[in-house]
Every structure is written in C-alpha cells, then in structure tokens.
Amino acid sequence: MKRAQILWPLAALAGLLVLNIIVTPSFLSLRIQDGHLFGSTIDILRNGAPTMLIAVGMTLVIATRGIDLSVGAVAAIAGAIACTWIADGGNAVTAMIMALGVCVLLGLWNGFLVSVLGIQPIIATLVLMTAGRGVAMLLTEGQIITINDSLYSKIGAGFVVLPVAILISLAVLGGVALLTRRTALGMLIESVGVNPEASRLAGVRSRTIIWTVYVFAALCAGVAGLMISSNVNAADANSAGLWIEMDAILAVVIGGTSLAGGRYSLAGTLVGALVIQTLTTTVYTIGVPTNVTLVFKAVVVIAVCLLQSPRTAGFVRERRRRKQPSVSVPRPQKVGVR
Amino acid sequence: MFKKITKAAGALALLATLAACGGSDSGSDGGSGGGNGDSAITMGFSQVGAESGWRTANTKSIQEAAEAAGINLQFSDAQQKQENQIKAIRSFIQQKVDVIAFSPVVETGWDAVLLEAKRAGIPVILTDRAVDSEDTSLYETFLGSDFVEEGRKAGQWLVDNTEGPVNVVELQGTTGAAPAIDRKEGFEEIIAQRPDIEIVASQSGDFTRAGGKQVMEAFLNSTDDIDVVYAHNDDMGLGAIEAIKAAGLQPGTDIKIITVDAVKDGMTALANGEINFIVECNPLLGEQLMDLAKKVVAGEEVPERVVTEETTFTPEQAKAVLDERQY
Numbered sequence: 298m299k300r301a302q303i304l305w306p307l308a309a310l311a312g313l314l315v316l317n318i319i320v321t322p323s324f325l326s327l328r329i330q331d332g333h334l335f336g337s338t339i340d341i342l343r344n345g346a347p348t349m350l351i352a353v354g355m356t357l358v359i360a361t362r363g364i365d366l367s368v369g370a371v372a373a374i375a376g377a378i379a380c381t382w383i384a385d386g387g388n389a390v391t392a393m394i395m396a397l398g399v400c401v402l403l404g405l406w407n408g409f410l411v412s413v414l415g416i417q418p419i420i421a422t423l424v425l426m427t428a429g430r431g432v433a434m435l436l437t438e439g440q441i442i443t444i445n446d447s448l449y450s451k452i453g454a455g456f457v458v459l460p461v462a463i464l465i466s467l468a469v470l471g472g473v474a475l476l477t478r479r480t481a482l483g484m485l486i487e488s489v490g491v492n493p494e495a496s497r498l499a500g501v502r503s504r505t506i507i508w509t510v511y512v513f514a515a516l517c518a519g520v521a522g523l524m525i526s527s528n529v530n531a532a533d534a535n536s537a538g539l540w541i542e543m544d545a546i547l548a549v550v551i552g553g554t555s556l557a558g559g560r561y562s563l564a565g566t567l568v569g570a571l572v573i574q575t576l577t578t579t580v581y582t583i584g585v586p587t588n589v590t591l592v593f594k595a596v597v598v599i600a601v602c603l604l605q606s607p608r609t610a611g612f613v614r615e616r617r618r619r620k621q622p623s624v625s626v627p628r629p630q631k632v633g634v635r
Numbered sequence: 636m637f638k639k640i641t642k643a644a645g646a647l648a649l650l651a652t653l654a655a656c657g658g659s660d661s662g663s664d665g666g667s668g669g670g671n672g673d674s675a676i677t678m679g680f681s682q683v684g685a686e687s688g689w690r691t692a693n694t695k696s697i698q699e700a701a702e703a704a705g706i707n708l709q710f711s712d713a714q715q716k717q718e719n720q721i722k723a724i725r726s727f728i729q730q731k732v733d734v735i736a737f738s739p740v741v742e743t744g745w746d747a748v749l750l751e752a753k754r755a756g757i758p759v760i761l762t763d764r765a766v767d768s769e770d771t772s773l774y775e776t777f778l779g780s781d782f783v784e785e786g787r788k789a790g791q792w793l794v795d796n797t798e799g800p801v802n803v804v805e806l807q808g809t810t811g812a813a814p815a816i817d818r819k820e821g822f823e824e825i826i827a828q829r830p831d832i833e834i835v836a837s838q839s840g841d842f843t844r845a846g847g848k849q850v851m852e853a854f855l856n857s858t859d860d861i862d863v864v865y866a867h868n869d870d871m872g873l874g875a876i877e878a879i880k881a882a883g884l885q886p887g888t889d890i891k892i893i894t895v896d897a898v899k900d901g902m903t904a905l906a907n908g909e910i911n912f913i914v915e916c917n918p919l920l921g922e923q924l925m926d927l928a929k930k931v932v933a934g935e936e937v938p939e940r941v942v943t944e945e946t947t948f949t950p951e952q953a954k955a956v957l958d959e960r961q962y
Contacts, residue, residue, distance in 0.1 A: 321857045330883045337856040344849050439691060441844070441870065443900050454881065529844040529874055531900075536843040580838070581853030587810045587839040 302553035305605040306568045309551075309597065313575045320583040333456030337578065343454075343528075345574030346462035347372070347521035349567065351541060352548040353470050354517030356566045357477075357510040359549050362490045362558025363411060363418035365514045368545060370429025371403050372522030372538030377436040379449065379523055380532030384442050389449040397519045403429070404515025408508035426542070433534035442532040453527030462524045469517065474563050486510065490558030544573050551601055572601070676932050677707040678925075679727030681737035683764075684715040689898060692962030693738075693763065693918035700921025706928060717741055721748045728755045734928045736760040742767040749773035758931045762924060771939065775931050778924055778941045780916050782814045786821025788914045788947050789865060789893045794829050796912075797891075801829075801862045804854045805837035806847050806875060808867040814916075815839070818867045818895055835861070840871040847874025855882045866894045869901025869913065876909050887911055897948055899960050905953040913953070915945045918962060 317324040317337070327336040351368050358365045375396040382392035403425060410421035455461040477483030485506055488496045493503045521541070526532045550556065551572055552565025576594055579585075585593045603609060678701065682694055694710075701708035709732060711723035717740045727735050728751055735757055739745060745766045750773065752759050759774040766774070793801070803826070808815030819837075826832045836858050840846035847866060854861060855878060864879075866872035872894035876886040886892055886909045894901055897915040904910045920943045930937050948956070 324856070330881075335882065337853070340849075340852045340856065344852070441900070443873075454877070525845060529848055529877060531844055531873075533843060533845070533870075536841070536845070577849070578853050581850050582857035584836055584838070584857075587807055587837070590810070590839070 302605050302610075303562065303565045303568060305601055306551050306553070306565065306572050308604075309601045310568060310572050310575060313572070313579050313597070317575075317579055317582055324582065333458055333460075337582065339460060341571070341574050341578050342463040343460035344578070345570055346460065346466040347524045347538075348541060348544045348548060348573060349463075349570035350466040350469055350517045350521045350524070351514075351545040352552075352566045352570045353466070353473055353563065354510075354514030355542075355545045356549050356552070356554055356561050356563060357473070357486060358418070358514045359546070359554055359556060360486050360490045360558060360561035361507050361510055362493070363507065363510070364546065364556070365407065365422045365511060365518075366419065366542050367403070367407060367422040367425035367429055368514060368518035368521075369538035369541045370426050370433065371400055371515050371518040372525060372541060373433040373532075373534050374403065374429055374436070375400050375519040375522030376526030376532040376537050377433040377442070377534050380442040380444050380526055381436055383444045383446050383449055389446050392449070393452075393523055396523060397516060400515045400519030400522075401512055404512035405508075407515060408511035411511060412504045412507040430534065433532075433537075437532055437534045439534070444530055444532075446530075449523075450527050450530050453524040453529075462528070465520065465524070469520075470563060470567060477563075487559050487561065490561075545570075547598065548573055551598070551605075553605060675705055675707045676734065676928060677709065677730075677732045678928055679709045679711070679723070679730070679732040679735045681711045681713055681720045681723040681727075681735075683713060683738045683740050689896070689916075689918045689962065693920070695961070696919040696921035697762075697924060698921070700925045704922075704925040704929070706925055713740055715740055717744060724748050724752065728752055728757060731755070732757060733932050734758050734760065736762055736924060736928065738763040739766050746770065746773065760924065760927055760931065762920060763918075776927060776937045776939055776941055778920055778927060779943060780945060781942045782817030782916075783821040783824075784942070785895050785914045785916060785945070786818040786823075787825050788821075789818070789895060789912070790822040790825030792893060792912045792914075792947070793832065793863060793865070794825060797832070797863070800831045800833070802833055802835045802858070802860050803863045803865055804851075804858060804861050805834050806840040806850055806864065806866040806871040807837060808839070808842045808871075810839045812842075814895075815842075815867055822865060834865075840866070840874065842868050842870060844870045844874035844877075847871030848878045849874075851875040851878035852881070855879070855884075861890055863891045863893065866892065869894045869896040869898050869904075869910075872910055873900060873904060876904060898962060899957075902948065902953045902957055902960055905948060905950050906957050908950050911950070913948045915947060917943045917945045 324337050327334050327339065329335070355365060355368065378396040378399055379392040382395060383389055407422050407425060410416045411418050451461055453462050457464065477486065485501050488501055489503045489506050497503045522538055525537050548569035549566050550569070552562050552567070552569035554561040554565060576597055580590050580593060680697060683690060698708060698710065709727065709730070713719040713723065720737060720740055724735060724737065725748065735752055739761065742765065746768055749759060753773055761774050761777040763779045765777055765779070805819065807819060836854050838850045840850045847870065851864065851874065864872065864875050866875060872892050875892060879886040879890055884890055892910045893912045894910055895914045895916055897913045901910060901913055905913050923941065923943065927937055927941060
C-alpha cells in the first residue's frame with residue numbers, strides 16, 4: 298500500500314523531468330561553475346530546499362493529527378529578525394541564533410495552544426499565521442531590508458559542490474528519519490495521531506510529543522526563512538514564505554501521509570516537495586503562458602492525488618486480480634462442471 | 636453548552652467594544668484638526684496603508700507638500716480596508732472639508748459614498764489608483780502613473796540603444812495586476828517597430844525578488860543567448876541580477892537589464908552599472924496633488940486624468956541623484 302502510494306508521485310516527478318528534457322534537451326546537463334555544480338536540476342534542489350525543510354516539520358505535525366498554518370509567517374519573522382540585525386551592523390551568526398531562538402518561542406506558543414489549551418490546530422496556528430506576518434512587517438517597518446553579508450548569503454545561495462540549502466534540508470530529513478525510525482519515537486508520534494487519549498492511557502506522553510512537534514516545525518520554518526532571505530540577500534516581510542504552508546502541506550499529502558494523522562512517510566514528503574518545485578521550474582522552462590500557469594499546476598496535482606487515492610488503488614488492484622486469474626480460474630471451474 | 640454560548644457572547648461583546656474603540660479613534664483623529672478657516676484649504680486624505688517603501692514615500696510626499704502649500708491636511712490610514720476608507724470619507728463629509736482625496740484600496744464599491752460627497756458639494760480627487768465606476772462625475776480627476784507609458788519608455792530605450800538581433804526575457808508582475816498588464820502592453824507596442832527584437836520568454840515573478848531570481852535561473856538554463864532582461868519592477872530585476880551572477884555572467888554587461896520603479900535599492904544597482912536603465916514610477920505626487928486641490932476648490936476646470944510627472948534614469952543620472960533619493 299505504502300509503496301504504491303509513493304509510486305505515483307515518483308512517476309509524476311519522472312514525467313515532469315521527461316517533459317522538460319523533450320522541450321529543453323539540455324535540461325539534465327550539469328557543468329562546473331566557480332567550483333560548484335550548475336544546472337536546472339541544481340536550481341530545483343536549491344529552490345525546493347525551504348519547502349522540503351518545512352514539509353519535514355509539517356509531516357510530524359500532521360502525523361499527530363495536527364496542522365501548522367503559521368510556518369510561512371514564522372519563516373518571514375526569522376528572515377526579518379536576521380536581516381534587521383545584520384543591517385544594524387550585527388554579526389551573522391548571532392543574527393541566525395537569535396532568529397531561530399524566536400522561532401522556538403513561536404513554536405512553544407503554537408504547541409501550548411494545541412497541546413495544553415486543546416485548541417483546534419488549524420485555528421491555533423491561524424492566529425500566528427495572520428499575526429506573524431504583521432510582526433515581521435513591524436520588524437522591517439514595511440520596507441525590504443537589503444543586506445550584504447557573505448556568510449549569511451551562504452545558507453540560501455552558497456555551495457559546497459551542492460547547494461548548502463539542500464544539504465541542510467537533507468541532513469534534517471535524514472536526522473528525523475533516524476530519530477523516529479530507529480527509536481520508538483516515530484511509533485509514539487503515530488500512536489498519538491491515531492488516538493491521543495488511548496495513547497495517553499497507554500502511558501505515552503501525548504502532550505509532550507504534540508508540543509515538541511510544533512516546536513520542531515517552527516524551528517524548521519525558521520531555518521527555511523533564513524534560506525529564503527539569504528537566497529536574495531533581503532528580508533521581504535510581505536512576500537517571504539507567502540503560501541509556503543500550502544506547498545508544504547501539499548508535499549506531505551502528495552507523499553502519501555494522511556491528514557487524518559497516524560502513519561507518515563518521510564520519503565514520500567521528500568518526493569512530494571521535489572514534485573512541487575519541479576512543477577514550478579517546469580512552468581518557467583517550458584514556457585507555460587502566465588495566465589494558464591495555475592491551471593497547469595492544478596491539473597498535475599489533481600492527477601497525482603487522484604491516482605494515489607485509495608479508490609483508484611483499489612480499482613487497479615481489482616483489475617489486476619481479474620486479469621491474472623482469468624486464465625487460471627476458469628479451468629478448475631470447468632473441472633468442477635465435469 | 637450554555638457556558639459555551641455565554642463565552643462566545645462575551646467574546647463577541649469584547650470584539651464589538653474593540654471595534655467601537657477603533658471607530659471612535661479614527662473619528663477623534665479626523666476631528667482634532669477640524670475647523671474650516673476661510674483662508675486655508677482643508678483636505679481630507681485617506682491612504683491605502685503602509686504596505687511598502689513606495690507607499691511610505693507616497694504618504695510622506697503628500698504630508699510635506701500639504702505643509703508647504705499651506706493646506707490643512709486631515710490624514711487617515713485605512714490599513715488596507717475599504718470599510719475604514721468609507722468611514723474616513725464619511726467623517727470628512729461631516730467635517731465639511733474643502734476637498735477629499737484618496738487612493739482606493741479596491742476598484743469597486745465607491746458609488747454610494749462618493750454620491751454622498753457629491754451631494755455635500757465636496758470635490759473628490761483620486762490618487763495613484765482608479766475606481767471602477769460608470770459615473771465619472773463622482774470625482775473631479777484621477778492623478779496617477781500611466782503604466783502603459785512606463786512600458787513604452789522601457790521599450791524606447793531598448794530600441795534606441797541596441798543594434799542587431801536582440802533576445803529579451805520578460806519578468807512580469809503579478810498576473811492580472813494593472814501595472815503588469817499595462818507595462819507589458821506599452822513595451823510590446825514600441826519594440827514592434829524593430830522586428831529583430833524578440834521576447835523569447837516571459838513569466839511572472841510576482842513583483843518579488845525571490846520570484847525574479849527563480850524565474851531568471853530557469854530562463855538562464857532553458858533559453859540560449861539572452862541579451863536583455865525587462866523586469867516590471869526593480870525587485871524582480873534585483874533578483875535577476877543574483878541569478879545572472881550565480882551563472883557566472885556579468886549583469887549590466889553580458890546581459891542588459893531594464894526595470895521600472897526606481898526605488899533606492901534599484902537606483903543603487905543602477906549606479907553600480909548592474910542595471911542599465913530604470914523607468915521611474917513616481918510616488919512623490921504630493922505637489923501635483925496640492926496644485927490640483929487648489930484649482931478644484933477655486934472652481935477651475937481640471938483634466939479628468941492627470942499623469943504623474945515621471946522621468947527615466949541611466950547609470951550616470953542615478954549616480955547624481957542617489958544621495959538625495961527619499962525612498
């Protein structure tokens with residue numbers, strides 16, 4: 298079941314790549330530029346890194362049957378704090394630590410609302426989604442803060458052969474996979490998602506686990522926010538991370554994690570995030586007219602979601618079952634008739 | 636259950652009080668200056684909000700110009716909400732100001748309140764953004780930029796300053812936004828004179844730096860021989876510069892860049908030679924607005940559409956004016 302669900306997003310990813318290669322034969326070609334790799338695929342990895350990172354945090358939140366809508370606003374706040382600090386002559390490392398510290402506080406706030414006060418996650422995080430962008434605007438005084446700091450620009454635009462941003466995202470993804478799959482943590486998260494009350498009665502600390510995943514999601518969003526602002530060397534409180542929560546949720550869902558909580562797939566999230574970024578890049582490279590861009594994206598997303606829905610999966614299995622026995626089944630029947 | 640209802644009612648009551656506070660706040664705000672001296676003109680101005688550097692500069696320009704012109708300005712910030720603007724305009728009518736000016740948050744839904752102003756005999760001037768109303772007698776004039784003309788200016792520079800075949804990539808603004816549509820139209824109209832100038836790729840970068848950078852990266856990988864980038868605003872142009880640098884090319888030399896707006900960051904890049912040409916979209920329309928207001932109050936005829944005075948900048952001109960640039 299799980300394997301079938303990740304199959305379709307992978308097929309979609311392959312399909313998009315093939316489409317690109319047909320239109321631009323040099324799409325997969327890579328060259329070395331200033332000591333690092335350069336090409337469309339590298340751009341996809343770099344630009345997809347923030348979404349991927351946020352989607353990893355989102356996967357765990359969704360696994361506990363929650364959702365975090367505030368990640369985009371948190372990303373904007375992180376960028377705003379770091380950039381205003383650097384613009385005022387501060388050190389880049391201090392700026393990043395401060396920004397991430399604030400993100401942890403914001404995550405604590407979200408987690409408090411959800412796990413202690415028991416507010417519906419979608420409402421609890423909506424508070425910060427709306428208010429957070431306002432806070433970011435306040436920090437930057439509504440202006441775009443441009444900075445020039447070589448260390449800071451490494452996170453989003455730097456390279457160590459591969460883009461630094463994607464290395465960070467993959468490291469976090471790998472770390473989370475190890476931590477949750479090699480220990481019981483993953484199972485505990487899933488059990489909280491399936492039934493928090495039953496888990497609590499079974500001795501699982503539901504509240505702590507739920508609280509932790511929101512803090513982790515906010516931290517991921519903070520790092521993603523640093524990547525976004527560092528990529529353009531500027532903090533744009535108005536548009537940084539705008540709608541990225543939707544992309545992240547979509548990546549998680551395309552990856553086969555159910556919004557109803559419980560089972561989650563980190564590999565699926567990885568593929569989902571890559572599909573979304575490849576889709577965006579495809580629009581630019583094959584030259585889809587801007588007025589049909591959204592329709593094009595919607596068609597691809599709907600196709601993937603339809604293909605991996607349980608009904609479709611059941612239908613495919615049904616047909617396969619009918620096809621295979623059609624040779625062997627009638628025979629025993631005939632035997633029976635005789 | 637009952638508890639829940641009382642709680643909800645309590646919350647609602649609290650909200651209502653808060654809203655009332657907001658209301659009385661803006662009321663007293665408008666009332667403070669009050670009065671309608673015979674000598675000085677009183678203008679009620681309702682601004683959209685403070686969403687960008689451009690807008691902040693716009694507000695500042697209007698406030699300073701009013702002071703310089705000796706006009707008594709009643710300023711109200713609508714915080715992006717039409718209802719706040721309507722409320723502000725009603726309070727201006729009650730105060731019997733001499734002239735009302737505003738930048739409409741949205742295009743529609745103004746007929747009723749503008750009719751009230753008309754009946755009260757108060758002339759209305761629109762700034763920066765237009766309203767969508769069939770009855771043009773509801774306002775005296777509309778002062779703002781001509782986005783098509785901005786596109787034409789960008790196209791004209793390209794036609795005058797290049798030779799031979801030119802491949803242009805275009806970074807469009809937000810799909811469907813008036814500046815994006817008009818700047819594209821004006822640009823295409825002019826470059827049609829030169830069949831050897833071709834727009835080889837055109838995508839939306841949503842008026843943001845990140846958008847401009849991402850689209851430009853994709854163009855650099857998918858399109859051969861890009862000579863010129865035409866970006867509908869400075870921010871997308873600045874994003875494109877980053878992408879071009881990352882590809883190991885020199886912005887301004889290997890690939891020429893034309894943008895619109897002339898905000899400070901854009902002007903700095905222009906002065907550094909990373910952008911080649913900027914068409915100004917001027918937020919400093921305060922002086923023009925005050926002139927118009929005086930004429931309207933004096934009962935003089937004013938044209939139905941007044942275009943903001945705007946110029947263009949080359950790197951040399953940018954260097955000269957960079958230090959005194961306000962926004």
